Amino acid sequence: MPNKGTKVYCPNCRKFTICRALSPTKAGKPKAQRWYKTDHRDISWFRRARACSSCESLFLTAEIDERILEELIALRTNLAKKNLAIVGHVRSTRPWLVRTEDVPRELAEEFIRRTAWWHTHSSGSPVRAPKHSDRIYRSHHGWTIDFGANSFLVGKAISRCSIEINKFIDGSISGNLQEIVDLKKKLIMHIRGAVANNNQDEYAGYYSLTGPDMMFGAQSIDVEDGANFIIQKSGINELICP
Ligand SMILES: [Zn+2]
Secondary structure, three states: OOOOOEEEEEOOOOEEEEEEEEOHHHHOOOOOOEEEEOOEEEEEEEEEEEEEOOOOOEEEEEEOOHHHHHHHHHHHHHHHHHHHHHHHHHHHOOHHHOOOOOOOHHHHHHHHHHHEEEOOOOOOOOEEOHHHHHHOEEEOOEEEEEEOOEEEOHHHHHHHHHHHHHHHHHHHHOOOOOOHHHHHHHHHHHHHOOEEEOOOOEOOOOOOOEOOEEEEOOEEEEHHHHHHHHHHHHOHHHOOOO
16 A cells, blocks of 8 residues: 555544545545534534545544534533532442452552652652552542552452462462463553553553553552562462472
């Protein structure tokens, strides 16, 4: 495919890619390209069908006065605020929607004491920040700690690690013992997967690392520390490895 055409945001690739402009008829729409909403005449746009050269998906775009987009964003923000109030009521009246926390608070606190760092200390080197453990609270995700615009879901991280530890233990009695280094990699992924944004919306992927650290502004959680802590606490060191 020649690299010909304008870069446009492809909703499937979720990035700007070269997209060919096509007639709307290619997307099964009428040929006309100038549209408006009869009950909102200011919402008038120029329609194009676009074909992404990366993923070949076909989508429609609307060339429109940007102020309409600003209005959309303001409305979205407003709607989110209204829903936030409703969500509080919905969850408080339906306990089954809230995760039952089975990780003891002391364990969650110890995890934070052993993994939290502060990166702008006057010494110039990162220092451990055990006092963060005082800030743990219970959200619908279970034990949670906020770091600026993100929340680390420490209860979920430990809980998912415990499932992994149990797989390791089951393996040891079926003669199928994993290497500790492989277990550690899996634990690290569970820790990196337990982060939410400031709306308490858990990220679908894994939080990025800087060295061994998930950086939250000047704060961090060291995922190596986290995996080592879980392994040390789990007692699996007592198992006999070949
Ligand atoms: Zn695409």
